[in-house]
Amino acid sequence: MSYRLKAITREEHLAFVTARSSVSHMQVPSWGDVKPDWRAESLGWIDGNGRLVGVGLVLLRPLPKLKRYLAYLPEGPVIDWAAADLEQWLRPMLAYLKQRGAFTVKMGPPVVVRRWSAEAVKAAIADPQARRLGDAEATEQEPHAVDLADRLRRMGWQRTEPGSEDGFAAGQPRYVFQVPLAGRSLEDIHRSLNQQWRRNIKKAEKAGVKVVQGGYEDLPAFYDLYVETAERDKFIPRPLAYFQRMWTALRAEDADRMRLYLAHYEGDVLAAATMLTVGEHVWYSYGASTSRKREVQPNNAIQWRMMCDAHELGAAVYDFRGITDTLDEGNHLLGLLRFKSGSGGHAVEYLGEWDYPLNKVLHKALDLYMSRR
Incomplete structure (x- = not known):
């Protein structure tokens, strides 16, 4: 079957993604307002019968002084990748x-290649080889993903290589960590947490850490912690205006699209995090914490509250x-992998990002520019 491509309205786009169990939060119309x-x-994508059968949010970045663009479909497009x-x-x-x-x-095909259980990740970290x-x-392995990669290469697509030795590319992450929630009780999910996680959650509860949902007015408190986190972990922070724009744009589309959580202890905010939701998929998006009073374990407390709320929302x-x-x-990023794997989920490898x-x-000029950043 041949398909015709055309520009569609935001309303048509949103209706299409809303009818699916989930798509990436970077493939909803409001994400364009964040950028x-x-x-x-x-x-x-329109089929021979005139039906809308696929959508994509494309972001166009102009080259200085030229009317030429980098076209980027982060974690998309939303099409039949098994076709x-x-x-x-x-x-x-x-x-x-x-x-x-x-x-x-x-583009970034939302196609899973491999999964490693939390136990397999723990064993890999301990293996000197x-x-x-x-x-x-x-x-777990997905054989069709290897075939898909071969097909893309034959079409002329090139896989984007990671931008650094730690596996984090300039675009979206190829490796993520996920906790499956579908068909599971909260008790089952809690039992799957490792002993350290369960101990830390209990310690936070006994200490009196309170995790609450915040609003737009709490974004500066989140941002103060985020800047401290950036200094500690040596990354360049985004401006406060980015998170304010993100809040306004995403929540205008859906009131539950973005949430803000803050962990309070003795009148102090010790940790904060943003949570994004599209359909049955919930993402921990940005996290921030202070070095003060870390012994009361606010990070485990805030993650557990977000996982509980995701479960209540019906997330898979x-x-x-x-x-x-x-x-x-x-x-230093190995500590983050250890922390996330303690949640009892699994590491997931996606097909990665591809250029045409x-x-x-x-x-080639763009490649040279990116390699020097």
Whole structure:
């Protein structure tokens, strides 16, 4: 079957994703409002019967002084990735975006390749022979994902390599950690937490840590902790205006799209985190904490409250987002992997991000620029 691609309205886009169990929070119309440096468009795939059968949020970033764009579909598009005629889905997208002035198209197929249970991750960390998570035997493998990667290469797509040794690329994470919630009771989920997590949650409760939902007016309190976290973990923080825009844009589309949680103790905010929801998928998005009074374990308390609320919302999965794939003891991100794996879920490898150079000269220039950042 051949498909036609066209621009669609935000309403059509939102209706399509709302009818699905879930799509990435980066593929809903409001995500374009979070990114003012990009121009956002909603794209629709139309089949031979005139039906809307796929959508995509594309972000267009202009090159300085040129009317040429990097076209980016983060964790998308929302199409049938298992389709035998995948080329019929992707070819019209490339043609449409080339006509719009794109010199490169970047996308992130939401396709799982492998999973490692929390026990398998723990064993991999302890194994001196395993340098990366991919070196360890996976608990589950998705054979069709390997075939899909081969098909993309044959079409001319190129996998984006990680931007650093720790496995974190400039785009979206290829490795994440998720806790399955579907069909499970809260008691079962709590039993799956490791002993340290259960002990820390109990310690926070006994100490009197209170986790509450915040509002727009609490974003500065979150931001103060976030800046402290950035200094401690050596990353560049986003401005407060980014989170204020994120709150306003996402909640205008759906009141539950974004939540803010704060862990209070003796009149002090010790930790804060944002939570995003689309359908049956819940993400822990941004986290922040202070070094003060860490002994009362506010981070475990806030995560457990968010997992409980995700369960109450009917979520099928609680997603901790990115993890490192390096198992090097000298890497500070290994502690984050240990923390997330204590939740009893599983590490997940996605297919990663893929580029299609429509103009090879400009694409190479972009690659050179990104490698020097």
